[in-house]
Amino acid sequence: MTTSPDANELVLNMGPQHPSTHGVLRIVLKLDGERVKSTECIIGYLHRGVEKIAENRTYVQFAPYVDRMDYLAAVSNGLGYCLAVEKLMNSVAPPRAQAVRVILTELNRIASHLLWLGTHALDIGAITPLFYTLREREEVLKIFENYCGARLTTHAFRIGGLQYELYEGFEQQVNAFCDQFPAKVDEYEELLGGNRIWRERLRGVGVLDAATCKRYGVTGPMLRAAGVPWDLRKAQPYSGYEQYEFEVPTRSSGDTLDRYFVRLDEMRQSVRIVRQAVANIPTGPIMAKIAKVIKPPVGEAYVSIEAPKGELGYFIVSDGSTHPYRLRVRPPSFVNLQALDHMAKGALVADVVAIIGTIDIVLGEVDR
Amino acid sequence: MKQFLRRFLLLDLLEGLWVTFRHQDTRLITTEQYPSQRPAVSERYRGAPRLNNHPETNETLCISCNLCAVACPENLIVVGSVRNAETKRKDLVTFTYDLSRCMFCGLCEDACPVDALELTQDFEIASYTREGLIWDRQALEEGPRPTQYRQ
Amino acid sequence: MATVPWDGAIPELLREHLGAAVLDTHLYVDQPFAVLTLAAMLPALELLHAEADFDYLVDITAVDYPKRECRFDLVYIVYSHSRNQRVRLKAQVPANQKPLSAVPIFLGANWLEREVFDMFGIEFAGHPNLTRILMPDEWSGFPLRKDYGIIQMDNTWVKNNLGIESGQ
Ligand code: SF4
Ligand code: SF4
Numbered sequence: 001m002t003t004s005p006d007a008n009e010l011v012l013n014m015g016p017q018h019p020s021t022h023g024v025l026r027i028v029l030k031l032d033g034e035r036v037k038s039t040e041c042i043i044g045y046l047h048r049g050v051e052k053i054a055e056n057r058t059y060v061q062f063a064p065y066v067d068r069m070d071y072l073a074a075v076s077n078g079l080g081y082c083l084a085v086e087k088l089m090n091s092v093a094p095p096r097a098q099a100v101r102v103i104l105t106e107l108n109r110i111a112s113h114l115l116w117l118g119t120h121a122l123d124i125g126a127i128t129p130l131f132y133t134l135r136e137r138e139e140v141l142k143i144f145e146n147y148c149g150a151r152l153t154t155h156a157f158r159i160g161g162l163q164y165e166l167y168e169g170f171e172q173q174v175n176a177f178c179d180q181f182p183a184k185v186d187e188y189e190e191l192l193g194g195n196r197i198w199r200e201r202l203r204g205v206g207v208l209d210a211a212t213c214k215r216y217g218v219t220g221p222m223l224r225a226a227g228v229p230w231d232l233r234k235a236q237p238y239s240g241y242e243q244y245e246f247e248v249p250t251r252s253s254g255d256t257l258d259r260y261f262v263r264l265d266e267m268r269q270s271v272r273i274v275r276q277a278v279a280n281i282p283t284g285p286i287m288a289k290i291a292k293v294i295k296p297p298v299g300e301a302y303v304s305i306e307a308p309k310g311e312l313g314y315f316i317v318s319d320g321s322t323h324p325y326r327l328r329v330r331p332p333s334f335v336n337l338q339a340l341d342h343m344a345k346g347a348l349v350a351d352v353v354a355i356i357g358t359i360d361i362v363l364g365e366v367d368r
Numbered sequence: 369m370k371q372f373l374r375r376f377l378l379l380d381l382l383e384g385l386w387v388t389f390r391h392q393d394t395r396l397i398t399t400e401q402y403p404s405q406r407p408a409v410s411e412r413y414r415g416a417p418r419l420n421n422h423p424e425t426n427e428t429l430c431i432s433c434n435l436c437a438v439a440c441p442e443n444l445i446v447v448g449s450v451r452n453a454e455t456k457r458k459d460l461v462t463f464t465y466d467l468s469r470c471m472f473c474g475l476c477e478d479a480c481p482v483d484a485l486e487l488t489q490d491f492e493i494a495s496y497t498r499e500g501l502i503w504d505r506q507a508l509e510e511g512p513r514p515t516q517y518r519q
Numbered sequence: 520m521a522t523v524p525w526d527g528a529i530p531e532l533l534r535e536h537l538g539a540a541v542l543d544t545h546l547y548v549d550q551p552f553a554v555l556t557l558a559a560m561l562p563a564l565e566l567l568h569a570e571a572d573f574d575y576l577v578d579i580t581a582v583d584y585p586k587r588e589c590r591f592d593l594v595y596i597v598y599s600h601s602r603n604q605r606v607r608l609k610a611q612v613p614a615n616q617k618p619l620s621a622v623p624i625f626l627g628a629n630w631l632e633r634e635v636f637d638m639f640g641i642e643f644a645g646h647p648n649l650t651r652i653l654m655p656d657e658w659s660g661f662p663l664r665k666d667y668g669i670i671q672m673d674n675t676w677v678k679n680n681l682g683i684e685s686g687q
C-alpha cells in the first residue's frame with residue numbers, strides 16, 4: 001500500500017494471492033477514499049504458452065492441453081478444438097457422437113456455473129451455497145469420470161468423434177441428475193435470489209450496458225444480462241444444437257444481480273437440452289471416417305462455440321503437416337476481463353470483489 | 369403492506385435459513401470419509417500406469433513397438449529393447465515412465481496395440497521426491513501399491 | 520478444398536470504398552475473408568463498423584512467416600450481431616510499417632493488440648498503453664515468433680528475478 005503524490009489517492013494492490021481474485025490475478029486499484037478511481041489488471045502469472053505448445057505438438061497430441069485452459073469447462077474447450085480441426089479437415093462427427101458431445105458440454109456448463117455460483121456467493125459472504133453447489137457438481141463430475149475416466153481435465157472428445165462408447169447406465173445416471181437438479185436450482189434461488197441482503201448487495205453493482213458490452217467484445221452471460229439475446233448455440237448452431245429446443249435467458253439491466261439470474265436460468269435451460277438429447281441418442285458409429293494421421297489441408301479456419309464464459313474460438317492455420325502452423329485461442333475470460341475497469345470505476349472497494357466474481361474468469365484461460 | 373410485513377418479519381431470511389435447516393437430516397450427508405473410507409473410482413479411471421504381464425506365462429505383453437512413446441505429448445515414456453536374434457523380435461528390457469510430467473490424458477493407453485500399458489484405478493501416487501515419480505519397468509509391472517490405512 | 524469467390528454486400532462495400540487496397544475476397548470452408556493492404560486495414564474496420572454494423576471485434580492475432588518478405592500476417596475477426604456474420608480481415612505487415620491501433624473503434628482491441636505485441640513484437644501506432652501483457656515487462660524476445668524455440672527463455676531475466684541459473 002502506497003500513497004501517490006496526489007495526497008487523496010491511495011494505491012492498493014489486490015492479489016495475486018487474494019482469495020477472491022479466483023486465481024492469480026493482480027489488480028492495482030487507485031482509490032479515493034473508498035471509491036475506485038481506476039483499476040489496472042496485471043495478468044500473465046499463469047502463462048504457459050499454450051499457443052506455442054500447439055505449434056510443437058501434433059493435432060491429436062494437443063487435445064489434452066486445451067483442457068487446461070478453462071479447467072472448469074474442459075469439455076467445452078475440447079469440443080471447440082475438435083470442431084475447429086474437423087472444420088479444417090471438412091469432416092463432421094457422426095450424429096451419435098454429436099449428441100453425446102452436446103450432453104457432456106451442457107453438463108459441463110452446469111458444473112462451471114455451479115462452481116461460479118458457489119465461489120461468487122462466498123466472495124459476497126454467503127458460505128452455505130458453496131457446499132450445496134459442490135455437492136451437485138460432484139454428480140456431474142461422476143458422470144464425467146464414469147464416461148472418460150477423469151473428472152476435471154477430461155480429454156473426453158477426439159478429433160472426428162469420440163474415443164469412448166457410452167458406459168452402461170449412462171442414460172439413467174444423466175436422467176437421475178436431470179430429475180433432481182432443477183429442484184436444487186430453486187433451492188439456490190431460495191437461499192440467494194430471494195434473500196434481501198443478496199439482492200441489495202448486488203443490484204446496480206458493476207453495470208455494463210449492451211453498447212458497452214459490444215465495444216469491449218464482451219460475450220456470454222454478461223452480454224445476455226445486458227439484454228442481448230445472443231448465444232452462439234442459437235446464432236450459429238454447431239454439433240446439432242439446432243435440433244434442441246431451448247431459450248436464451250436474458251435480463252435487461254446488466255448489473256451483477258441480473259448476471260446471477262441469467263446464469264441460474266442457463267442452468268435450467270441446460271437441463272432441458274440434456275433431457276432432450278439423452279432421450280434420443282442416435283445409434284451408429286462414434287467416430288467419423290478420418291485418416292489415422294491427422295493432416296488437415298493447407299488453409300485456415302476460425303471456429304467458435306458458446307463456452308460457459310462466452311465465445312471461445314480457435315483460429316487454426318494449417319500448412320498441411322501434422323502440426324498446426326499456428327493455433328490461436330480466443331479466450332472469453334481474457335476479453336471479458338477487460339471490462340473490469342469500466343465496471344469498477346466509481347464503485348466501492350468491497351464491490352470490486354463482487355465484480356470480479358461476476359465476470360466469471362478462470363485465470364488458466366486468461367493467461368493461457 | 370404485504371411486502372412491508374414480509375420485510376419486517378424477516379421472512380425472506382427465514383426462508384433461506386429453512387433451507388439450511390432442512391439439510392440437517394443425517395441421511396443427506398454426502399461427505400466421504402477419505403482415507404478411512406476409500407472412494408469408489410470408476411472403471412475407466414485414468415490413474416497410475418501399469419505394464420501388464422500375461423496372466424498365465426507371466427511374461428510381459430509389451431512388444432516394444434514404441435507406439436506409446438510416440439503418442440505421448442509429453443515424451444515421457446522411454447522404451448528400451450534389444451533385438452532377439454532367434455525370434456527376430458524385439459525384447460523389452462527397460463521401460464521408464466515419468467509420472468511427474470504425465471497428465472493422464474490416456475493417449476498412450478489408446479495407442480498400445482496389445483493392451484500392455486494401462487492406466488489403472490489407483491490414484492495414490494504421491495511421492496516425497498521427484499525421482500520417486502520416475503517409475504521403472506519393475507515398478508510398472510508390480511503396479512501401484514495402494515496404501516493401506518488402519519483404523 | 521479450394522477457395523471460392525466471395526460475393527455479396529460486404530466485399531462490394533469494401534471494394535467500392537477501398538478500391539485496389541482490397542487484394543482478395545474469398546471463402547474458405549464457408550468462412551469469408553478479405554486480404555487488404557495494411558494501410559487499408561483501419562479504414563476497412565471503420566467502414567465495416569459504421570456502414571455494415573460490424574459491432575463486435577472478436578479477435579486480433581498474427582501469424583509469423585519468417586521466410587517471407589513481409590514477415591507477419593495480421594488477422595482481425597469481426598462479427599455483426601444484426602447480420603449474424605463473421606468476417607476475417609488479413610494484411611501483411613511490411614517491416615517498416617506500423618499498423619494503426621483499432622482501440623478508437625473497438626475498446627476491446629486494447630488487450631488483444633497488447634497480446635500481439637507481447638507475442639510477436641508488432642507495434643501498433645496510437646495504442647494508449649502498448650506494454651507487455653502476459654510476459655514480464657522486462658522480458659526480451661517474442662515467444663510466438665517462429666525463431667523462438669519452445670524451451671528458449673530470457674536467461675538474464677530468469678537469473679535476475681528468480682535467482683537460478685536457468686529455468687530448465
Ligand atoms: S497419459 Fe498422456 S501424458 Fe501420460 S504418459 Fe500417457 S500419453 Fe503421456
Ligand atoms: S505401445 Fe504398448 S506394446 Fe508398444 S511399447 Fe508401448 S506398452 Fe509396449
